[in-house]
Amino acid sequence: MSFKIIKSEKAEQKYKEWKVLGKPIPCVNSYLKVTGKAAFTDDIIRPNMLYGKILRSPFAHAKIVKIDASEAEALPGVSSVITYKDVETMGVSQKPPAYILTDRVFYVGDVVAAVAAEDEAIAEEALDLIKVEYEPLPFWLTPEEASSAQPMHPEVTKDNIVVGMWPPYYRSVGDIKEGFKGSDIIVDVEFRKPNIKHMFLENFTAVAEWRGDELHVWSHPQVGAVSFAMMLASIFNVPTNKVHVYQCFIGGGFGGKMGDAPLRVAALAAMLAKKSGRPVKIRTNIREHFVEGAVLDPGISTFKYKIGADKLGNLKAIDATVWAGQGERSINLGIVYCGDTIFNTYRIPNRSFKAYPYYTNTPMSQALRAYGSQAGVPPLEEAVNEIAEKLGMDPVDFIIKNGLRDGDIVTQYLHNDFQLAGGSLPELVQKAAEIFNWKEKWKGWSVPTEISGSKRRGIGLAVATHTAWGVPQPDRVKDTVIIKVNVNDGTVEWVTDGRDIGSGFDTVVSQVIAEVLGIDIKDIIHAPPQSVGQPIGGWTFASKALQSTVFAAYNAANNLKRNIITAAASILNVDPNRLVLDLKGTRIYVAGDPTRYVKLSKIGEIYGGILIGIGSCPSHYEGPESYMDPVTGRRLGMKGMFCSFAEVEVDIETGKIDVIKLMVATQPGMILNPLMVYGQLIGSAVHGMGCMLWEGIIYDEKTGTPLNASFIEYPIPTALDVTEDQFVCVTIVDPDDAKLTPYRAKGIAEGIFAAMWHSIHMAVYNAIGRKIREFPLRPEKILRALGKAPFPQTKGVV
Amino acid sequence: MDEGKNDLINGARMRMQKIKLTINGKLYELILGYEVQPWHTLAFTLREKLGLTGTKIGCDRGECGACTVLMDGRPILSCLTLTVECDGKNIETIEGLLNSKTGKLHPIQEAFIESGAFQCGFCTPGMIMSAKALLQRNPNPTLEEIREAMSGNLCRCTGYIPIFNAIMKAAEKMRGMT
Numbered sequence: 001m002s003f004k005i006i007k008s009e010k011a012e013q014k015y016k017e018w019k020v021l022g023k024p025i026p027c028v029n030s031y032l033k034v035t036g037k038a039a040f041t042d043d044i045i046r047p048n049m050l051y052g053k054i055l056r057s058p059f060a061h062a063k064i065v066k067i068d069a070s071e072a073e074a075l076p077g078v079s080s081v082i083t084y085k086d087v088e089t090m091g092v093s094q095k096p097p098a099y100i101l102t103d104r105v106f107y108v109g110d111v112v113a114a115v116a117a118e119d120e121a122i123a124e125e126a127l128d129l130i131k132v133e134y135e136p137l138p139f140w141l142t143p144e145e146a147s148s149a150q151p152m153h154p155e156v157t158k159d160n161i162v163v164g165m166w167p168p169y170y171r172s173v174g175d176i177k178e179g180f181k182g183s184d185i186i187v188d189v190e191f192r193k194p195n196i197k198h199m200f201l202e203n204f205t206a207v208a209e210w211r212g213d214e215l216h217v218w219s220h221p222q223v224g225a226v227s228f229a230m231m232l233a234s235i236f237n238v239p240t241n242k243v244h245v246y247q248c249f250i251g252g253g254f255g256g257k258m259g260d261a262p263l264r265v266a267a268l269a270a271m272l273a274k275k276s277g278r279p280v281k282i283r284t285n286i287r288e289h290f291v292e293g294a295v296l297d298p299g300i301s302t303f304k305y306k307i308g309a310d311k312l313g314n315l316k317a318i319d320a321t322v323w324a325g326q327g328e329r330s331i332n333l334g335i336v337y338c339g340d341t342i343f344n345t346y347r348i349p350n351r352s353f354k355a356y357p358y359y360t361n362t363p364m365s366q367a368l369r370a371y372g373s374q375a376g377v378p379p380l381e382e383a384v385n386e387i388a389e390k391l392g393m394d395p396v397d398f399i400i401k402n403g404l405r406d407g408d409i410v411t412q413y414l415h416n417d418f419q420l421a422g423g424s425l426p427e428l429v430q431k432a433a434e435i436f437n438w439k440e441k442w443k444g445w446s447v448p449t450e451i452s453g454s455k456r457r458g459i460g461l462a463v464a465t466h467t468a469w470g471v472p473q474p475d476r477v478k479d480t481v482i483i484k485v486n487v488n489d490g491t492v493e494w495v496t497d498g499r500d501i502g503s504g505f506d507t508v509v510s511q512v513i514a515e516v517l518g519i520d521i522k523d524i525i526h527a528p529p530q531s532v533g534q535p536i537g538g539w540t541f542a543s544k545a546l547q548s549t550v551f552a553a554y555n556a557a558n559n560l561k562r563n564i565i566t567a568a569a570s571i572l573n574v575d576p577n578r579l580v581l582d583l584k585g586t587r588i589y590v591a592g593d594p595t596r597y598v599k600l601s602k603i604g605e606i607y608g609g610i611l612i613g614i615g616s617c618p619s620h621y622e623g624p625e626s627y628m629d630p631v632t633g634r635r636l637g638m639k640g641m642f643c644s645f646a647e648v649e650v651d652i653e654t655g656k657i658d659v660i661k662l663m664v665a666t667q668p669g670m671i672l673n674p675l676m677v678y679g680q681l682i683g684s685a686v687h688g689m690g691c692m693l694w695e696g697i698i699y700d701e702k703t704g705t706p707l708n709a710s711f712i713e714y715p716i717p718t719a720l721d722v723t724e725d726q727f728v729c730v731t732i733v734d735p736d737d738a739k740l741t742p743y744r745a746k747g748i749a750e751g752i753f754a755a756m757w758h759s760i761h762m763a764v765y766n767a768i769g770r771k772i773r774e775f776p777l778r779p780e781k782i783l784r785a786l787g788k789a790p791f792p793q794t795k796g797v798v
Numbered sequence: 799m800d801e802g803k804n805d806l807i808n809g810a811r812m813r814m815q816k817i818k819l820t821i822n823g824k825l826y827e828l829i830l831g832y833e834v835q836p837w838h839t840l841a842f843t844l845r846e847k848l849g850l851t852g853t854k855i856g857c858d859r860g861e862c863g864a865c866t867v868l869m870d871g872r873p874i875l876s877c878l879t880l881t882v883e884c885d886g887k888n889i890e891t892i893e894g895l896l897n898s899k900t901g902k903l904h905p906i907q908e909a910f911i912e913s914g915a916f917q918c919g920f921c922t923p924g925m926i927m928s929a930k931a932l933l934q935r936n937p938n939p940t941l942e943e944i945r946e947a948m949s950g951n952l953c954r955c956t957g958y959i960p961i962f963n964a965i966m967k968a969a970e971k972m973r974g975m976t
């Protein structure tokens with residue numbers, strides 16, 4: 001088994017206390033998923049439904065001078081066509097940056113028009129009949145080009161710097177000048193990254209239907225159904241309670257189904273449905289998913305990091321800048337999270353981070369399994385590695401000396417600073433290095449661990465920290481959970497407006513509720529999320545479920561339990577502490593004397609016939625105010641701690657890299673469900689391996705067209721790329737590493753993804769002795785670095 | 799008069815070309831030009847015409863394996879197969895895996911659940927059908943054979959290893975049954 005769980009004594013004790021938590025309970029929707037009965041958006045078929053198709057721009061930037069859809073409209077079987085002209089007549093609101101259809105297109109694949117017809121073939125034929133005259137405009141893909149280009153959105157900014165949701169783009173701590181003055185070694189590192197894609201299997205899809213002035217939408221947003229309904233309500237200028245969003249199962253998201261592309265497809269379907277007077281389904285294809293779907297935030301980027309240390313290897317100062325092409329719009333959370341990585345991975349007293357997010361002619365940027373830290377780690381680790389190499393230090397020792405640890409102050413880029421409550425990189429790396437056998441394998445910087453023929457082996461490691469509190473959100477997305485008990489049989493239902501994207505969110509929340517209420521997980525269901533009648537907050541993103549949703553569920557279940565017990569105590573006239581809640585037996589009885597009981601239905605009557613519990617997360621992101629360190633008086637908070645060790649084999653004749661071993665390790669606090677944790681670790685590791693070795697969009701620099709818009713040309717890992725003994729997942733389990741959540745657990749998948757990229761990168765360097773300061777590490781780059789490639793750099797922007 | 803018209807319609811129906819598909823043991827006769835068009839893919843017919851939406855469409859161009867079904871026991875990509883090509887064939891989809899008498903899950907389905915072999919679940923029906931084809935022709939596959947057989951089915955969530963474990967486990971369960 002490639003999953004090691006190393007438990008502390010305290011952890012063992014906790015596991016003994018738990019009945020439902022800590023067990024490898026399969027996903028609560030398992031039956032639906034293995035039988036094909038789980039309804040994804042494309043599985044929704046409405047009576048009299050039409051099929052929609054989207055006309056997309058062949059230009060990376062252009063103005064639509066003329067558009068004539070009359071021939072398309074006249075084609076038999078076509079019901080309606082919409083262009084930007086319909087936006088006004090239909091009263092669709094699209095304040096920037098919410099573009100649905102305008103007279104400008106901002107990237108290849110941007111939406112020009114849409115058609116609804118009796119079937120997809122007719123709709124596609126109609127697209128060809130829409131006559132569009134474009135006036136091509138200058139376009140740019142990279143931040144370097146963007147900085148000197150004309151403003152893309154002059155209505156909001158003159159210098160192409162993205163107006164995102166989360167400025168500022170500059171922060172410093174300490175005094176970097178002094179820090180560099182006190183440094184004995186200073187290194188400068190420049191690093192580049194391409195645009196990378198989520199490549200989930202379910203393409204953007206939506207079904208929309210108007211019933212009078214009510215809009216009904218089936219979709220797969222990663223934001224909650226209520227939030228999605230609010231967005232649609234503002235687009236269509238209708239009351240939010242008239243927008244019914246049914247959040248279907250989500251066929252993979254990884255951040256790429258946050259908001260924009262799903263919202264736009266849903267809005268187009270709703271416009272077509274309105275114009276046609278019939279339900280409309282739009283199912284986009286893989287190419288559309290590729291050209292319209294988000295890319296990782298930060299997008300095409302250049303990182304310049306300067307870092308200094310003293311002779312003993314103590315880091316003194318870092319001055320880091322990131323320039324990124326963020327696409328046609330972005331909320332910019334990823335780029336600022338690169339700053340969080342700089343501030344909170346190593347103890348560096350003097351730090352400065354600047355971000356320059358630019359509008360570029362590519363689709364918007366968004367989270368990809370994590371926000372920013374995965375992109376921010378490789379350049380930081382490259383810089384730190386170079387310091388360690390110059391000092392002749394083993395990287396493990398270097399991290400042990402400099403890594404963030406329990407009690408340190410976490411400087412949050414966007415929020416209040418806090419004192420770290422649990423988790424420590426030095427401790428984690430030390431334990432993981434022993435398991436990996438690092439000391440025996442390590443032969444020094446840029447020295448292969450083994451040579452055989454043209455094959456060179458090397459090892460590497462990397463660390464990362466990541467948010468364990470979600471990300472800051474406006475107040476509207478604080479999590480709320482409502483639990484209902486059926487008084488006739490004691491079964492339980494819970495709601496929040498979020499949908500599991502595969503991380504096991506609904507399973508773990510169900511486990512928490514089952515644990516508090518003392519019931520079997522089989523007696524509890526998560527009601528299908530929809531906007532009307534349900535509370536807000538269950539966004540599934542940013543490693544937040546284990547804190548905010550679990551917290552809300554924990555509070556809801558305890559509130560419910562308290563209400564039931566209090567009422568029963570007054571009826572039975574006993575101390576509430578002596579009562580046992582027996583939901584399965586539909587009664588509450590006196591401990592030690594089960595003949596003295598009250599029926600659940602009686603309690604139900606007291607509460608007006610319904611037994612519900614409501615709970616919300618006390619404070620998003622930072623943890624409850626009440627969590628203060630009694631000694632320092634500082635506010636406490638959590639971060640996830642991650643490391644990854646890699647061993648690779650590089651063939652210096654072909655440039656091919658084989659990952660021989662990849663060991664990821666984390667301190668998750670307590671593991672609430674090992675099946676889910678293992679799934680998340682291994683899934684993240686394999687996904688990340690693909691990103692480091694192969695993935696990356698290649699653009700034709702003359703037209704701005706993505707050239708590898710398919711699973712063949714944008715290769716993601718397949719079954720042939722992984723074997724069981726290649727991957728090891730290690731968890732060091734101790735409740736003190738996640739002190740601030742009810743069951744002492746924190747999210748793990750995103751941070752693993754952040755750490756593992758660079759471990760491969762460092763291992764390749766040690767194998768071949770050449771620094772390649774970009775990724776993916778495709779064979780041609782290896783050969784070029786070795787001076788063996790007679791061919792030039794791939795044409796186009798990578 | 800009415801009778802004569804009915805005869806005409808019935809006659810026309812008789813002369814109409816039909817596509818006969820046996821899907822999960824049940825015979826479907828679909829009228830060409832009406833219920834099936836020559837350009838309809840099997841995936842489209844299954845999902846949109848017959849309501850068998852368990853088969854998923856991912857890429858819709860033969861790259862991801864999400865649409866895998868079995869035709870005469872062999873795995874095929876239903877997004878690349880025209881319905882008219884399937885005339886007279888035996889098709890198995892994910893809907894046919896449940897034991898129709900007992901309502902019990904197939905051992906492969908059980909093993910997928912026990913091994914945590916899916917997360918979002920979008921690739922799962924296709925994965926399970928590919929696994930079924932493999933275990934039908936090779937009840938005792940090695941890990942290598944499993945990797946080979948599953949190489950046309952993409953999964954972005956699980957990293958495949960839980961899927962390999964599930965197929966190993968399913969093979970064991972199925973061998974135990976015979």
Ligand code: FES
Nearest residue numbers: 856857858863877
């Ligand atoms: S949908 Fe058929 S192979 Fe992807």
Ligand code: FES
Nearest residue numbers: 917918921953955
């Ligand atoms: S489980 Fe999501 S793609 Fe396989």
